[in-house]
Amino acid sequence: MAPTPYVPQPPQGVRSGGSKGDYPAHWEADVISRDGQMFHIRPIRPSDAAALQDLHLSQSESSRVYRFFAPRGELTEKELDQFTRVDHAERVALVVTDSAEEEEVLAFGTYDSSGPGTAEVAFYVADSAHGRGLGSILLDHLAAAAWERGLHRFEADVLPTNSRMLAVFRDAGYTLTSRLLDGVITVSLDLLPTAESRRVLAAREQHSESLSMAGVLNPAAVVTVGSSPALPRGLPAWDGSPFSVPTLALIDDDAASLSGHLTSLGLAGAWAAVVLTRVGEPGHWFRALLRSARDSDLRLVGPSSFGILTADGTNLTREPALRGGGVVSVLTHRRRSATEITDRLVAAGVPVRTFLAAGNRLDVSGNDAMQWWLSDPGTRVAAISLDSIGNPRKFARISRALALTMPVVCHIGSTTGQSAPPGHPVRTSALPRAVLSGMLRQSGVIEAGSRADLVDLACLAVGGRPAAVRLLATTPSGEEAAARALAGVAVEPHRAAEGGSGGGTPVVPALTIVVDQPLAGEVREGSAAEVARAAEGAVIAVMRHPAPVRIEGSSAVVTDDLDRAVRLATLLLAPPAADSPPAGGDVDLAAARRALAHAEPGALTEEATANLLAAYHLTARQQPGGDGWEEVLVEGTEDPLYGPVISLHHGGDAKMLGDVAYRIAPLTERDVAELLAEPRSAVQLTGRDLGPLRDVTGRLARLKDDLPEVSHVLARVLVGESSTLIVRVEVRLAGGGRLDTRGRAMAGGEFGWGMGPAE
Template sequence: MAADEDPPGYPRAWEADVVLRDGSVAQVRPIRPSDGPALQEFHAGQSDESIYLRFFAPLKRLSDKDIHRFTHVDYRARVALVMIAAGDLVAIARYDRLAGPDGPRAEVAFNVSDRFQGRGAGSVLLEHLAAIGREAGVKEFVADVLPQNRKMMGVFLDAGYLVEHGFDDGVISLSFPIRATRQSEDVRVAREQRAESQSVRALLNPASVAVVGVSRSRGSAGRDLFTHLVRGGFTGQVYAVSSSGAAQIEDHPVYASVRDIPEPVELAVIAVPAGEVHDVLLDCAGHGVRAVVVISAGFAEVGEQGAALQHELLRTARRLGLRVVGPNSFGVLNTRPEVRLNASLAPEMPPAGSLGLFSQSGALAIAVLDSATRRGLGISDFVSAGNRVDVSGNDVMQHWIDDDTTTAVGLYLESMGNPRKFNRIARRLAALKPVIVVKSGMSAYGVPPGHRVRATQTRPEAFAAMLAQAGVMRVENVHQLFDIAQLVVHQPIPRGNRVAIVGNSDALGALAADSCVAWGLQVSHGPVNLPAEASAEEFRQAVSAAFEDPDVDSVVTAFIPPRALAGVAVAQTLAIAALDSGKPCITTFLGIRGVTDALSARAADGTRQTVPAYAMPEDGIRALAAATQYGQWRDRDRGEPVSPEGISRTKAEQLIDRVLAGSPRGRALTADETRELLGHYGIEVWPSFPVQSAQEAVETAERLGYPVVLKSVSPIARTQPVTAVRTDLVDAAAVRQAYAALDARLVPLHADRYVVQRMATPGIACVIASSEDPLFGPMVRFGLSGAPTEVMGDIGYRIPPLRESDVLDLIGSVRAAPLLNGRDGLGPADRAALADLIARVSVLADDHPELASIELTSVNCHRDGADVLGASVHLAPAFRSDSDRRTMTVDA
């Protein structure tokens, strides 16, 4: 077998690229027999103490027998993982299965290189090893640890598992179940956030930058990048790298390669032809560079040959431990005075501020930055991801969670690779600061060339629902993004939807009031229309009265100054009044747009607050409505993650494994299997009995007892404008008559698949479903049965895991939801019972990615509960982008 050939049974799916605690990149993969020399070298480089802590003996050298035993595993009962960083083996983790009274157990052991300790390698390997163990049916890990091995004990104790320990004969015995818990998941997510945040922080705060591809001639991308860095006032060291043979450029020495630079380099900005980028990466890694920004075009956006170059770029960068922005990137900026990094194609550094911007589009990047500058909006960071082969919007959002300078975030997304992870990160970020997203629909037509995106099978409404669930403000274009940004950056977030309107134009006042009504805001004060020649004092009194009104949450003003000098006085009056009020204020002020000094006031603590100005009231009120909805989302108690009682995950897993063992490609569950699986999650499905004749229907009805229901279960019947059900059948004659009537209608449609079921309490029929989407992962759906769902598409969507508020929002999101309040003699439906069913379906779908689809086809909601009258489940091999182990995937 060749050194690089995979051994039999090698599980390639276990391979993963990971970000470590310090922001560096490493690879986790199963061990191979060919790793023997690397393992021996790893062992030889360990200190005597580390060797003793691992083997409980001063094992100076591993024997050939030891090497063979460690590197030859079956990937089932004996599993071993290695971590590779910059080509070196730096850590090993393994388990060996044992027999145990409480199910399969496995003994685990870890060994981390001395030079790599403290970077979170052990924690990452434990996550991956536990996930592999869970998939293989292992229930518990056990380990023997020497008392002085505090680091390894910390890896186990800090992972969020319930660890038990005992002491015997000088050794601490640890044991813990490896089933994922809320605490272990919280630990994993928090570690992921810290690592990815640190990775981006290192990218945006380098102490030194090398620009590769600096040409002698002005106007080239490399020369422009170098000039922008120098003239932008970058506070670190800047180096020029070029093969042009120039000795100096702009009084800076020119180096032939990054390796020739005598000092360390933390960031490289690459602007060379696409075919040369690979060699530049090797050069950068050899000099210890940690991150690169690839401005170069000519990758996947130009066709198959470029796509191959882009794939090789990613593989090389991950193998070398580099983070990559791009390719085809516009660059990155950090405006903070202590950094002043303009590693971009923008000629001028935008003003410093607190708005973080992320853009996938390089072509639109200059327009985005120009728009921010034109409006006077200060930027903290700007990242253009280009083809986003590595660093993504998810990574940058992780950074902004921790960044105190950034108080609001705007993202221009052309595609999304991991919506499930985006939802998780965006929700956490939006709980702290406003998030605004420009994104078109999720169809394949909106995906630019060069972006790696899996096809989605869900509707565009699902994406909009996902953003709303995460508290994200979605807008249609960059103009609207900055309309909201200039409000949320410079004004308090509205606490309610009550608005006061004050101005000196009847027309603008009426227009503002109409816009408020259209956008769901309540005009509770005014419109107050002052005379056209009203003085600054009159304006101050009117605006102050609006701010002081306890029934007002936000103030909208519109002013057309009769003279320039009068306008300045009114603007200052408005700025001071808004500063003292603590309530948000927007204005339409003739001749002013954006954020200006004229509408700014400074508080006693030195902070500056500005009233944002809009060309027309409609623009400002649309932004105010978005900020108001965001404020209501942020202030709302979203409740705890749903966690229904009476769930048996283990039994459900066993059923799923049993079915897939017999049908590896998946299949629909039988009626009995469906009832069993759903029953393990506390969902009772009423039995129904197939019948093939009127006589058989009568016999079944008499066995069940009257009244009964006769209905078609053919999927075709649900899409046709015909009645496919007969209810409240009280005797044999009624059953025969119903069978004949249904047969007459449904036989021509080939929808004559009938069942008999006992009659349920009259109520409202609903559908609760979930499907595993290739892009979104599990997507829970809810709607009312019949025309609202099948004809009008009135369906609500949410992505698990759900909180209590998510479930209630999902029920209320459909337009037909008021029918649940009762009508035509029916009392209100039991929404609590309905919410419990949705919660159980969401947890079931979230727990088991093998569930390709779950559908409770007929949920009868009535005053006393919610009965599941029909259900179907389809299994398929699992694939989910956001797994239960840290790995670098295709992100937003």
């Protein structure tokens, strides 16, 4: 008999569903279909029998034949009982409905365990719902459930003429094999994620989520709801009539009326709502408010939003001077952040493409905004200010994709990730803030040290990220001071010529620093504005008495702090995001599962640890004698907020001194190389062959990414002049789930809520 797999538990704070037979509430989720509409997916219940019968009877004869391989009338009570009474482990069934309150079943999918690690999967999608991607969504969520239950392969029998179902399997991106026997195609799907399955999941997620955000950032019409005098003037107040075009509602009313407004707007056909109403601490009503928006098929911005500026330049913010028509799109959270950023944008005269203040980020978050920017040809720079973060793994995935297409600048608060601001129902982490900084570097995102830096970096990045820094100065002393400050930075020096015209042009696009800080009695060779005319691209003007510098065709930032100018330039010169192969190599996941089959929570035995390492082609050896070895510790932790965090530090006091590098799995080969190079102690490895250490680190990161039940893994690695050895590995298991699962789902689950009907 095959061993029972180790079953991880659902995320902390979510209703239990880990034991066989228990209802797994953490599998409930709101999802967005291929056409941008919202649906609800959940485990089946015995009470769904009548709805399942209605679905069956509404189907065409061909659809019934595709599902049951023969014409079928009504389903028998025994069949309905078999479909709806499952153990949520060896037999699983999920249904898709219009909302959490809706009983009508639009689609359902099942799997039945058929052997060690294998299950037979089947789908039934309403004819009226074909073409919306519900079959693919069911496959995603069934695969996530199967993976959680220790299964790694799906099989299905499909009639050759059932092209829709064959396409669902073929297009999922998993390793697929098939054979034709007696007029039936048997499809076998390996559920181990591949580079293609990850790409497909991300592409589908981006397509559907960006469509759903069109009603927020690019609506055809806007109406106001509520009696607040703070609502913008000149916009029509909603009179209760149904909407004929994609419409955004701007709401400012008392908190008790918000759910009712959302329900009424949904019935009238609105697409989205921005709630300006300020609220305090989240409570049970927060969940009810989100449930009202989801059940009404509305995207919700807020509550406590500062407002938005849409793609056509319509200003719906609290700052009337904010202008549209630019190329920088901005995302903020709290009003304090939004106020400071809009003040700086207005003072600098910078127009924006879109602006979104998510407020309490109950539904729409930075991840949603980035998905829309990926599809928006008008956005050329993304500027993000995070007061909290709900799903860092998803943020990392989307921001990396965005950074491949444009400069992305991000400011994170001093306690972001470690504590939740008032009114932000998000998880927190005990890990240091350096994890977030590592995540941004991993994604190719420029981290701004302040909101002032965020605005200036976004302005400077409008023309793209420079490959070098060019230096112009109005005086010899200015050139000398800048040269000292720029030591170690890639610089193309050039002092202004007589009259301030300057000569020569950069071979590659460059950022120009103009230093105009003459000493007493020193003769200037032209003003900063005159000297800056020699620049081709963005300019930072360093002046003793800052004044606006207008340069036609260029972005200019003015400061009196040369060190700040150098810091901004250095940030912009950081390597941009780039594609890189996944790290970790080939593994034997089935063997890894077997190694954990009988394990209990706590420390893994030496034998089980050795078997687990062998599945990832790793071996721990005895510590060698002699000197010349450099100790490196690679650690993997399952964090309730970040998921699988990989850290690396050298031996001795390095960790105590904070000399630790962090990344979030999965890692690419480039991520691993940067992880090894980032600690200050990395100089100890100069001249040594780091290939084996990169391989070990990549495989340990792959292990942590594959196995959420591994709560902690610590490997002590010795790097010598000509060899690298793993000398000790400690592994611990714990019940706990991962926030960012493989199934596409909207925000809500990260708040610690099962996304079923509000109680």
